[in-house]
Amino acid sequence: MSRLTKAEEEPVLAAPLRDTAVTVAVLALTAVAFAVVADHGILAQIQRADDAWLRLMISGRAAPVTAVAKVFNWLGLVYVTLPVRIAIGGYLAWRRRWWHLAAFAAAVVLSEVLIGTLKGIYDRARPPGSLVATSGASFPSGHSVAATVTVVAAVIALVPPGRARVTWGAAAAGFSILMALSRAYLGAHWLSDAIAGVLLGASCALLAALAVTGLQHRRTTKKPGRSAHPPVPGTARR
Numbered sequence: 001m002s003r004l005t006k007a008e009e010e011p012v013l014a015a016p017l018r019d020t021a022v023t024v025a026v027l028a029l030t031a032v033a034f035a036v037v038a039d040h041g042i043l044a045q046i047q048r049a050d051d052a053w054l055r056l057m058i059s060g061r062a063a064p065v066t067a068v069a070k071v072f073n074w075l076g077l078v079y080v081t082l083p084v085r086i087a088i089g090g091y092l093a094w095r096r097r098w099w100h101l102a103a104f105a106a107a108v109v110l111s112e113v114l115i116g117t118l119k120g121i122y123d124r125a126r127p128p129g130s131l132v133a134t135s136g137a138s139f140p141s142g143h144s145v146a147a148t149v150t151v152v153a154a155v156i157a158l159v160p161p162g163r164a165r166v167t168w169g170a171a172a173a174g175f176s177i178l179m180a181l182s183r184a185y186l187g188a189h190w191l192s193d194a195i196a197g198v199l200l201g202a203s204c205a206l207l208a209a210l211a212v213t214g215l216q217h218r219r220t221t222k223k224p225g226r227s228a229h230p231p232v233p234g235t236a237r238r
Contacts, residue, residue: 013213020210030199033196033199034140053184054187069185084150091158099216107204107208108150110204124138126138126190141189145198152169155172176202177198
């Protein structure tokens with residue numbers, strides 16, 4: 001095998017059709033979540049469900065569960081997520097996995113831009129009596145967005161396509177769901193804030209990966225000598 005082949009970076013996403021379908025589905029769910037909260041009539045119905053969930057969380061609070069939820073609160077702070085993101089980016093740069101680094105960085109930057117913008121647009125009040133310090137508007141949950149985009153984008157950037165990526169992806173989804181539930185349990189966000197945050201974080205990670213994969217494919221196919229059927233030695237080029 002030539003050095004060139006060994007140095008080639010594998011595609012960020014290996015199954016474009018399947019990955020496009022998954023991305024479109026997640027984007028659609030995200031759009032629905034944000035659209036229904038923007039509708040005051042529907043939001044009134046959602047608020048009733050959010051109120052009921054908060055009452056359930058308050059009635060079922062226990063010291064061990066609260067301690068675990070506060071650990072998740074700590075994990076979602078910028079003092080934790082930023083060093084983790086820098087470490088992942090540094091590792092990808094060290095390995096010269098530039099396309100994967102681009103997908104990871106684009107996902108994080110997109111999510112950070114959207115968090116502040118959407119919080120300002122929706123300007124939803126937070127639940128009363130949060131067990132942890134909070135700031136800013138409630139919708140969407142910044143912790144849920146940051147945690148989800150970080151773990152999902154990290155799995156895409158670090159784990160090769162295949163069963164391992166599926167397994168780690170499931171673990172990332174589980175972590176994101178626990179983060180969302182912890183936000184609602186602590187009273188830092190309404191449940192709908194947390195759900196929307198998970199969907200938005202996943203959308204940013206998937207959309208960035210899909211866009212970078214498209215750019216990667218176009219750049220690779222344009223480079224000379226990348227044909228899957230190289231000419232036979234001695235054959236004249238036309």
